[in-house]
Amino acid sequence: MNNHTTxxxxxxxxxxxxxxxxxxxxxxxxxLLSGRNFWETEPIEELGLxxxxxxxxxxxxxxxxxxxxxxxxxxxxxxxxxxxxxxxxSSWDPKVxxxxxxxxxxxxxxxxxxxxxxxGINIKRSPLCGRNFEYYSEDPxxxxxxxxxxxxxxxxxxxxxxxxxxxxxxxxxxxxxxxxDVDERTLREIYLPAFERVVTEAQPxxxxxSYNKINGVFAAANPWLLTGLLRDEWGFEGVVVSDWNAVTxxxxxxxxxxxLEMPGGSAGHDDDxxxxxxxxxxxxxxxDASVARLAGLVKYIPTEPTDVNYAAHHEIARELAADCAVxxxxxxxxxxxxxxxxLAVLGEFAEKLRYxxxxxxxxxxxxxxxxxxAIKLLAADRGVSLAYSRGFAIDGAEDTGLLDEARGAxxxxxxxxxxxxxxxxxESEGIDRENLDLPANQVELIRAVAAIAPRTVVVLSNxxxxxxxxxxxxVDAILEAFLLGQGGGHAxxxxxxxxxNPSGHLAESIPLRLNDHPSSLNFPGERGHVRYGEGVMVxxxxxxxxxxxxxxPFGHGLSYTTFTSSAPQVVVSANEExxxxxxxxxxxxxxxxxxxxxxxxxxxxxxxxxxxELRGFAKVYLEPGETTSVSIDLPRRALAYxxxxxSRWVVAPGEYRIQVCQDAATVLHDELISxxxxxxxxxxxxxxxxxxxxxxxxxxxxxxxxxxxxxxxxSPEHLAMMSSMTMTQFIHISGLPVEAEVLARVMRDxxxx
Ligand code: BGC
Numbered sequence: 174m175n176n177h178t179t180x181x182x183x184x185x186x187x188x189x190x191x192x193x194x195x196x197x198x199x200x201x202x203x204x205l206l207s208g209r210n211f212w213e214t215e216p217i218e219e220l221g222l223x224x225x226x227x228x229x230x231x232x233x234x235x236x237x238x239x240x241x242x243x244x245x246x247x248x249x250x251x252x253x254x255x256x257x258x259x260x261x262x263s264s265w266d267p268k269v270x271x272x273x274x275x276x277x278x279x280x281x282x283x284x285x286x287x288x289x290x291x292x293g294i295n296i297k298r299s300p301l302c303g304r305n306f307e308y309y310s311e312d313p314x315x316x317x318x319x320x321x322x323x324x325x326x327x328x329x330x331x332x333x334x335x336x337x338x339x340x341x342x343x344x345x346x347x348x349x350x351x352x353x354d355v356d357e358r359t360l361r362e363i364y365l366p367a368f369e370r371v372v373t374e375a376q377p378x379x380x381x382x383s384y385n386k387i388n389g390v391f392a393a394a395n396p397w398l399l400t401g402l403l404r405d406e407w408g409f410e411g412v413v414v415s416d417w418n419a420v421t422x423x424x425x426x427x428x429x430x431x432x433l434e435m436p437g438g439s440a441g442h443d444d445d446x447x448x449x450x451x452x453x454x455x456x457x458x459x460x461d462a463s464v465a466r467l468a469g470l471v472k473y474i475p476t477e478p479t480d481v482n483y484a485a486h487h488e489i490a491r492e493l494a495a496d497c498a499v500x501x502x503x504x505x506x507x508x509x510x511x512x513x514x515x516l517a518v519l520g521e522f523a524e525k526l527r528y529x530x531x532x533x534x535x536x537x538x539x540x541x542x543x544x545x546x547a548i549k550l551l552a553a554d555r556g557v558s559l560a561y562s563r564g565f566a567i568d569g570a571e572d573t574g575l576l577d578e579a580r581g582a583x584x585x586x587x588x589x590x591x592x593x594x595x596x597x598x599x600e601s602e603g604i605d606r607e608n609l610d611l612p613a614n615q616v617e618l619i620r621a622v623a624a625i626a627p628r629t630v631v632v633l634s635n636x637x638x639x640x641x642x643x644x645x646x647x648v649d650a651i652l653e654a655f656l657l658g659q660g661g662g663h664a665x666x667x668x669x670x671x672x673x674n675p676s677g678h679l680a681e682s683i684p685l686r687l688n689d690h691p692s693s694l695n696f697p698g699e700r701g702h703v704r705y706g707e708g709v710m711v712x713x714x715x716x717x718x719x720x721x722x723x724x725x726p727f728g729h730g731l732s733y734t735t736f737t738s739s740a741p742q743v744v745v746s747a748n749e750e751x752x753x754x755x756x757x758x759x760x761x762x763x764x765x766x767x768x769x770x771x772x773x774x775x776x777x778x779x780x781x782x783x784x785x786e787l788r789g790f791a792k793v794y795l796e797p798g799e800t801t802s803v804s805i806d807l808p809r810r811a812l813a814y815x816x817x818x819x820s821r822w823v824v825a826p827g828e829y830r831i832q833v834c835q836d837a838a839t840v841l842h843d844e845l846i847s848x849x850x851x852x853x854x855x856x857x858x859x860x861x862x863x864x865x866x867x868x869x870x871x872x873x874x875x876x877x878x879x880x881x882x883x884x885x886x887x888s889p890e891h892l893a894m895m896s897s898m899t900m901t902q903f904i905h906i907s908g909l910p911v912e913a914e915v916l917a918r919v920m921r922d923x924x925x926x
Pocket of ligand 1: 229416533
């Protein structure tokens with residue numbers, strides 16, 4: 174950390190602080206636990222501590238030094254709009270996330286922001302979620318690695334982060350009341366691991382409790398979530414802050430572990446706390462830990478203001494953007510564009526790029542690169558002639574004049590580049606989309622142009638995935654640019670002309686049809702509840718397990734060069750951690766970046782496992798002809814499932830395939846390993862089903878004996894029928910004279926040593 178303070182305070186030691194806090198009147202403590210206004214905490218004058226300033230910032234700062242609101246109705250101070258979460262997820266590059274964090278951290282320092290409200294790391298359960306543009310991926314391993322890098326990168330500059338939205342906040346419909354009804358295995362394996370990694374590996378300053386309920390209990394008032402898991406299990410030491418206006422019962426949320434209610438400014442909830450103190454419902458000591466944690470935020474306040482070079486940050490925004498765009502299709506090497514081509518650029522997004530999303534994440538960009546300007550500059554140097562036509566109305570209105578004009582341009586070109594996508598009103602915080610469709614007038618344009626132009630390239634700008642059906646096969650190349658931030662226009666032009674080599678990969682599956690998606694049956698829920706019925710089979714986990722075709726799988730992304738990877742060496746350590754090592758070679762003629770993706774596939778254990786799960790990855794840069802070694806560690810956890818019966822992670826004994834994949838659907842190398850795993854011994858009771866008695870590793874044989882079955886030929890059907898009965902039920906129905914003493918002995922012997 175740099176420039177950090179011990180502010181002139183009468184508190185120098187923990188003991189001193191404890192005493193200082195003890196001296197603060199209870200009524201005042203109640204006031205400290207909510208903000209003093211929309212964006213600041215109360216100063217703790219008794220300890221000499223100034224207010225802490227918070228501002229949004231998942232991909233750029235939204236610091237409102239003027240009028241305040243959280244709907245982004247008022248402009249915020251200019252800041253760099255870096256690539257949003259959807260793009261950062263597609264970079265598959267923790268270095269990109271770390272640079273983003275660091276750059277936002279520097280701008281926060283310059284703007285006097287101490288806590289940045291980001292990263293947003295909710296899992297993309299449904300492609301319809303209106304805030305998917307802010308989130309990274311449908312996969313927790315990818316999300317977690319990027320979130321750790323962002324958090325470290327930002328906090329290294331001095332300010333703190335607020336990791337959000339904790340937890341299971343995966344939709345916008347009824348976002349302040351919806352109950353995400355989700356089983357614990359699914360929570361532990363899919364929706365919580367990214368939070369767990371950030372907390373355990375990067376100690377974020379704050380965690381933001383989300384609006385929604387989890388299994389009927391508000392996240393912001395959920396003791397299991399905020400205290401049991403976050404603090405007791407994961408060791409979180411920072412402040413839990415509410416999402417803005419997420420607290421319904423302040424006393425309950427305080428008890429559950431929520432330290433700071435935001436925004437502040439109205440006395441209502443403070444008075445509830447005071448009343449609870451007076452009635453004895455709350456003890457003053459219950460407030461002290463929260464006050465102490467809030468006082469601890471002082472370490473994120475710098476001593477001196479710093480400056481930031483916004484022009485240099487614009488360059489960073491461009492560089493990061495070029496690492497995020499995903500080349501989905503590139504038939505006959507249509508891209509990059511060659512010298513001297515006659516180019517038709519079509520679609521208004523070329524001059525008004527959609528580069529970010531709406532809502533609290535919205536950044537007042539310092540400047541915005543437009544693709545058309547950047548293309549014009551590069552075209553001039555390359556003898557490329559250029560015609561431009563708006564092509565369609567962004568608001569969706571049919572306009573045959575525009576369509577005819579575009580057709581005319583397509584007739585006289587070698588390559589048509591169409592800029593299509595969703596406009597900002599189509600996806601935003603607060604609303605979910607209803608379908609994955611591109612507006613009909615854009616699809617009409619793409620099809621019309623593809624029928625005329627010798628080659629057609631589509632550049633897409635959208636925050637959530639869009640359907641490519643109805644036109645995919647008609648075009649030669651597709652660059653999925655998602656939302657690339659204010660440098661996106663320049664980055665897109667660089668990629669089109671080959672000055673940058675695309676290296677993004679999909680962080681979410683692109684389905685053929687919305688109804689193929691595993692979330693479809695249960696999204697966005699009804700009567701206040703959304704059932705996560707697909708369980709752990711989220712995104713590609715479902716598509717690969719059920720062999721359900723997609724348009725493009727998770728992990729897909731093309732390059733202008735080619736790579737090969739050697740068969741991996743897989744080493745299993747004594748405590749059964751796995752290291753995967755391999756060599757990657759750039760076999761093409763230009764430099765590029767390759768993503769090594771390592772998945773684990775197993776059927777071991779008593780629970781249904783997805784066909785394969787991403788457990789590690791690395792992005793490497795290679796000059797043409799260069800080879801490099803890559804080594805990826807898979808900790809035990811990467812092999813485990815969450816066992817609801819034992820409430821713990823279990824590595825099931827059995828066979829595991831370590832798969833190096835091109836994407837979630839394409840296995841390049843497959844190595845089989847066998848693991849001894851964890852020995853989980855079930856303690857038998859009279860209510861345990863007979864099947865478990867028979868299979869018990871210690872006493873299975875004794876059970877056969879006790880029931881008089883040894884040597885008896887029992888048919889598989891009879892065995893199956895017996896297996897589901899408890900011992901009590903079996904004895905009752907069979908009438909067998911099994912001695913109670915014998916069973917008691919077997920049950921005793923079944924206990925874990
Ligand atoms: C959003 C948060 C945001 C907060 C403050 C809420 O509506 O859900 O992500 O940080 O507002 O703007």
